[in-house]
Amino acid sequence: GQQLNQSPQSMFIQEGEDVSMNCTSSSIFNTWLWYKQEPGEGPVLLIALYKAGELTSNGRLTAQFGITRKDSFLNISASIPSDVGIYFCAGPPFNNNDMRFGAGTRLTVKP
Amino acid sequence: NAGVTQTPKFRILKIGQSMTLQCTQDMNHNYMYWYRQDPGMGLKLIYYSVGAGITDKGEVPNGYNVSRSTTEDFPLRLELAAPSQTSVYFCASSGALYTEAFFGQGTRLTVV
Numbered sequence: 001g002q003q004l005n006q007s008p009q010s011m012f013i014q015e016g017e018d019v020s021m022n023c024t025s026s027s028i029f030n031t032w033l034w035y036k037q038e039p040g041e042g043p044v045l046l047i048a049l050y051k052a053g054e055l056t057s058n059g060r061l062t063a064q065f066g067i068t069r070k071d072s073f074l075n076i077s078a079s080i081p082s083d084v085g086i087y088f089c090a091g092p093p094f095n096n097n098d099m100r101f102g103a104g105t106r107l108t109v110k111p
Numbered sequence: 112n113a114g115v116t117q118t119p120k121f122r123i124l125k126i127g128q129s130m131t132l133q134c135t136q137d138m139n140h141n142y143m144y145w146y147r148q149d150p151g152m153g154l155k156l157i158y159y160s161v162g163a164g165i166t167d168k169g170e171v172p173n174g175y176n177v178s179r180s181t182t183e184d185f186p187l188r189l190e191l192a193a194p195s196q197t198s199v200y201f202c203a204s205s206g207a208l209y210t211e212a213f214f215g216q217g218t219r220l221t222v223v
Contacts, residue, residue, distance in 0.1 A: 042115075099156050
């Protein structure tokens with residue numbers, strides 16, 4: 001019930017295309033975090049969302065905290081080769097301090 | 112800026128051996144976390160700490176122990192290593208609970 005379902009599992013896109021990925025759960029979350037992980041590195045925070053309905057941008061990245069508090073999405077516009085990596089959603093379920101991570105979306109960008 | 116530093120980067124253990132994974136941060140963060148990441152999977156929380164002297168279990172604490180004697184250091188101890196503990200271990204810290212966590216580069220552990 002507190003698992004995060006992240007989709008798609010992987011994406012192969014052409015440079016310049018827009019990307020959309022999402023994260024859903026059957027549980028309510030108070031916070032949604034989006035991280036990017038590159039090979040051999042730890043995850044790096046991209047965007048943090050703290051309120052239902054919140055829409056936040058970070059350069060070409062935009063993320064939204066779903067109104068139901070059970071989902072979030074991340075969009076990347078005009079993708080470039082350095083966007084390659086694994087994108088994770090994460091968050092603590094309501095009334096729970098245990099941070100959950102999705103299984104990740106692996107993004108490949110072809111020049 | 113060092114941020115979060117983990118040592119060692121790689122380690123091979125034999126079944127039944129023990130070891131300590133070191134983690135230190137220089138950002139004066141109260142919150143620190145240990146995660147494990149299995150191949151193709153997301154991260155799972157092992158233990159976390161909200162300040163010196165305070166630790167709590169995460170999702171997968173069995174087989175591990177932690178201590179937090181200082182704000183800077185949060186070592187993870189494996190007793191009686193098992194093949195199921197083969198994974199990449201990440202330490203992280205944040206100024207507030209689960210916000211803007213900074214991760215170390217990870218320790219790749221293999222138990223044979």
